[in-house]
Amino acid sequence: MFESLQPISYAVVSIFFFISSITTLLRIYARGYLVRSFGLDDWCMFFILFFNAGQQIILYYFLHYGAGLHLTTVFTTHPEWLTNLTYALFAEEIYYIWMHWVIKMAFLLFYLRFATTRTFRCLVYGTMGLNTIFSIITWLLYVLQCMPLDAIFHPAAHPKAKCVDRAVLAFAPTGFSAFIDIAILILPIQPLWQIQVSVRKRLTLIGILSLGSLVVLVSMLRIIVLVQFEKNIDLTYTLGKLIIISSIEIDLAIIAANAPSLKIYWSKYISRPNTPTRKDQYESITLSTMEGKKVLSQASSCHISSSNKSGARSNMISPEIMAEEADIGIAISHERMLGELTRGSQEALWNSEDGIIVTSSVGVVVQDKPRQEAGDLEANYYVFDKE
Known part of the structure; x- marks a missing residue:
């Protein structure tokens, strides 16, 4: 076991933020200038560029105030940091759900680009509705988790406060998020298979969108860390693990959302034949703009x-x-x-x-x-x- 998770946490948070930001900038340039097909899904990812910067500030704040260090070390050297971490955790709970809502909406708005049937459009809109409802329910859980709310930050001052079980606060939002992630992963398979391009290119696009399965996998791993966190097992040290897994989850979701647009660069600069036909251009651009x-x-x-x-x-x-x-x-x-x-x-x-x-x-x-x-x-x- 590492004596401190802070060096690893700083490295993972910074590297994944850099990669996800680069993919977002490439998406904006490709969709806005190369193919001139900038849509609502692209606007979502444009704003995510700034929202994710805010997320990074919160994660760095955690690390600055002892996340990743053993609880005994923090309690001995800087006990006041624990209050700062409690405030930051509450802000992160609200902000984290907002980030997930915007990224999931970007996925679903992209799906509407190739929604050629009413059934598929209804499924996409229905998933959008569920994504919004689950997010609102989660926000209400967080805001109303204790009555009065100040009992979250100063429990000793409110011995008779009524609070929602911490397990519900941890696992209900994770379950909601995982359900929407799986729906987003499954939804486009059938309509993409019916697109009028070669089988190879259909499989390619389905494979690109399947990158979202990595997000589902990381979400499952996050549950394991949440179990330790909710049991107060070396709270600040476990918080360092949670920072690592949460950063990977968010940034992988951003990268997966941008992946279809990055296909434009592959088709234009890497895999382009010497004398491309209009059919090649059609299939390539269709796969990227939809x-x-x-x-x-x-x-x-x-x-x-x-x-x-x-x-x-x-x-x-x-x-x-x-x-x-x-x-x-x-x-x-x-x-x-x-x-x-x-x-x-x-x-x-x-x-x-x-x-x-x-x-x-x-x-x-x-x-x-x-x-x-x-x-x-x-x-x-x-x-x-x-x-």
Whole structure:
């Protein structure tokens, strides 16, 4: 056993805060400037950048006033620190639930980007409601845990105070949080599997979102530490363990929430082929932006060819290449998609209900016939065939 957990606590808290902050900044840049698809989920993570800084201040405050040291050491050298830690614990309880609420809402708002069915949207909104209700219940538990509230900080002055059992305060909020985490983990599997991209890329995105399972695992480990904390087993030393596990839990949740947006960098700078097709671009951007109703379901093309009298063709773009180039499907916004498709085909039609674009594929064939007098020109000199 370490004589002091403070060096490890400072290192873990600082490293994980740095990594989560970098991923948040990368997300903001990618969604705001690279693909220009900044949504409500991104705003949540933008504010988390500042909220998490506040969380770090509280954790450093704990460590400054003896968290991670053995209780006997603190009680012998600085007994007044115990009161400071009690006030900080109450503030952390309120703030910690707020952090979790915002991060979970960021996850769920991201899911609405690819919510193409009413059932899935209802499930997402229902989970949002549960997340909010559980958070409010937890806040009420914390604020009303003792009557009067001052009994939390000065128990000796209120011998007849009525307080909620500490086990309820510890494990009820953890159970609520774990339930929402599991729901967030399970919700997107089916709709993501139905996205119109390759199986490999569907599995990739599901794998990215599955990073949230690490948060569930850390939450379970946090329960073990909470059991020790509630039994007052070397209170300040156990608080050091709780700081480590709580910091990892929060920052892993932030990293997992940012992970889908970081796919933009992978597709743009690392795994991009030498000559990417529009289909590659479509799948890559769709995996990172996920605008549900804007996902392109079908697009065809227009090819123009010229034939001489022997039937040989020149200056021809093959239907396969044109179809690939027309498969733009940039799922960012209604207006941007219309603009891209209009340049490829003037006959593009947009159905706002199911997000399907239907275009006609028209082949124009110009036949080179022997020179004739004006009166002898045949009616089918110019043949327009609709394929």
